[in-house]
Amino acid sequence: MPLTSLPDARRLGRRAWGRGRLERRTRTFLLSCLVIIDVSYSATAIDARAAAAAGLTVPQTGTTLSGYAGAASVVGLALAVAVIWRHRYPVPLAAAGVVGSVAFQLGPTAALIGFMSVVLWRPVQQWWMVGLPVAAVTLWRVWVDVTATPRTASFWRTLIEPASGSVPWYVAVILALALLAGFGGAGLWLRTRSELASANRVVAAERHQVSTLTDQVSRQAERERLAREIHDGLGHNLSILSVHAGALEAMAQRVAASPGGAADGTPRGADPVTGQLQESAKVVRETAARSVAELHSLLDLLRKPDDADLAAPTKTLRDVRSLIDESVTAGMPLIATVYVDDSLAVDAHIAQAAYRIVQELLTNARKHAATIPVRLTMSGSPAEGALVIATANHLPTQGPGRPAGPDLDGHRGGSDLDGAREGERDDARAGTGLSGIRERVERYGGDMAAGVDPYGVFRVSVRLPWAPPDPTRDAGGSR
Structure with missing residues (x-):
């Protein structure tokens, strides 16, 4: 692709911004849905574990959430809404997710989304500050989930545990590390892609600038060549014209000043032909001199088109x-x-x-x-x-x-x-x-x-x- 056909960097930036805005909205909707699913499962698991501890079966507890589970649901919905501002306040979102997991027994999804946003939008120094508490609460909530009874109150046990038996302890560690790596890796991938898009826009802008400068240099070289040809050709001819006009004027003056008269006895100084010849030679010489001066001004304008003093009107x-x-x-x-x-x-x-x-x-x-x-x-x-x-x-x-x-x-x-x-x-x-x-x-x-x-x-x-x-x-x- 030639450099001159590259899109303008501003237009490329607007197009990328439009696509990024649609992607961010879609991503926000999906992450909020993920938090809502986590909250609904956590609230149900709270009542299921409470019923199992009281010796009741799940159907005996009814369909209405307890006060504690309802409060956890409200906090979880607030975290789902807070996901909208994750790019502005990723650290507070991660902190709120950690508090919700500890105080209301919610899943670590909101905290993990906050950690992903920190990786995406914040400096590397903040990754460890946020990542350590998020990793700890994730490991704790996964351990609580895989060891919960009954089996229906555990999300991970319904997925990986057979009908009988227990889940080894290292499974919780593996699941916690997988969640942390998944969300952190997603943030790192999005950060890398954003930086690559910014680098592409900078490259496009630099290429456009190089193309503009190349065109300017080409035009300037053409102006220099044109100015040189005009100077060598037209300037030379005008100089010759001025010299010959001056010689003709001097000759007419000598003829007018010479002694004797014309054939009809008219003095040379009063000869109308000689006077007209002298006047015409003077006009030609002066006009040629002015033409040479204007030619030099034109050549200066060709060589320095951006000079405000040269481009200013002179007449x-x-x-x-x-x-x-x-x-x-x-x-x-x-x-x-x-x-x-x-x-x-x-x-x-x-x-x-x-x-x-x-x-x-x-x-x-x-x-x-x-x-x-x-x-x-x-x-x-x-x-x-x-x-x-x-x-x-x-x-x-x-x-x-x-x-x-x-x-x-x-x-x-x-x-x-x-x-x-x-x-x-x-x-x-x-x-x-x-x-x-x-x-x-x-x-x-x-x-x-x-x-x-x-x-x-x-x-x-x-x-x-x-x-x-x-x-x-x-x-x-x-x-």
């Missing part, structure tokens, strides 16, 4: 402004309206999710419709309890008046916004941008709609809660 709604400025600087025709009341009060994880959603939406628009104006709106407040993000842009056409078939990131054109889900199946040429946005939105309990309206405008609307849902409250509601 806020204030960073959306710089994101918009970067897009505009890169030449994207963007019209943005951001109105968020008390943005500092929004949950940090929601704020970072909103930043990533805006980033992905602008990236999609820049990738699929770079020259088409994009409208971005963001609004929300604590009173509304939500943060709403929306983008809209016309799709590029494939022909006269016909929008492109597969739209942004795997969504097809259509009049129904929710119909955009069907486009997610087209993975051949589609990306995963909107799918990732949808997953991020659903993770925080929000909703999203994306698609093309009848006017050929691709619209995306995202609604995030002002605060993430409370998992405790959801769990309580599901119950």
Whole structure:
């Protein structure tokens, strides 16, 4: 059996506890019945021995118990009820059984059950303290029984003595030792079984822990391998991109500062192409530098996923402004309206999710419709309890008046916004941008709609809660 398929130790413990509880109840019932049988036989034997001593026969004594035999019966029934609490008070039960046997001539069954419970539930030091008086009273009661007259007043003589003759003295010793060994051995066997069950639960818990640690180590090794591949591949490419962008920016600066003019007599410093080239190179270099910094943060998060400082959100709604400025600087025709009341009060994880959603939406628009104006709106407040993000842009056409078939990131054109889900199946040429946005939105309990309206405008609307849902409250509601 693989380690991961082992049952949970807590579930195994509850199952074993249920079975043990049923066994204890059945055992209690049987032991109480055994004490009642012993008491009934002892009370009858008391009157039978008294009648034999008075020279009467058993039928002449009638069916009513004498006062002494009745008192012994009441004490015996109390001992039978006390068996229920034998696991809590085994020593008092054994002591009460010894007193009942001595004072009321009862059988040693209750004392033997107390001794068995001591062996089962108490330390070894108490075995001898309880076992010696129980052994003595057991030997005495067995000797009294095998030597009693008449023969019908003796339990053991009716079982082992022939019709005539007497029982040797050593038979009483053997019977007493057998009773003591039987009850003590039963307690020892139950104790061993209980300790074995506890050991099995501990082993199951340790195996489950080992399996969990093994999975964690495997996942950590996979994260390390992934981080190493990302660092060696993407990090290297971003570094090269940053170096070449810096060289391109420096070259554009030298060209702009060189003497002379262009072919039409325009000074190089005022050449719009040179200026645009210099600005674009600067944007590429800065973006590559920020990408390298974010890449290092991502690698740290992969290597140390349990570090609270690394896993803490790093982006806020204030960073959306710089994101918009970067897009505009890169030449994207963007019209943005951001109105968020008390943005500092929004949950940090929601704020970072909103930043990533805006980033992905602008990236999609820049990738699929770079020259088409994009409208971005963001609004929300604590009173509304939500943060709403929306983008809209016309799709590029494939022909006269016909929008492109597969739209942004795997969504097809259509009049129904929710119909955009069907486009997610087209993975051949589609990306995963909107799918990732949808997953991020659903993770925080929000909703999203994306698609093309009848006017050929691709619209995306995202609604995030002002605060993430409370998992405790959801769990309580599901119950």
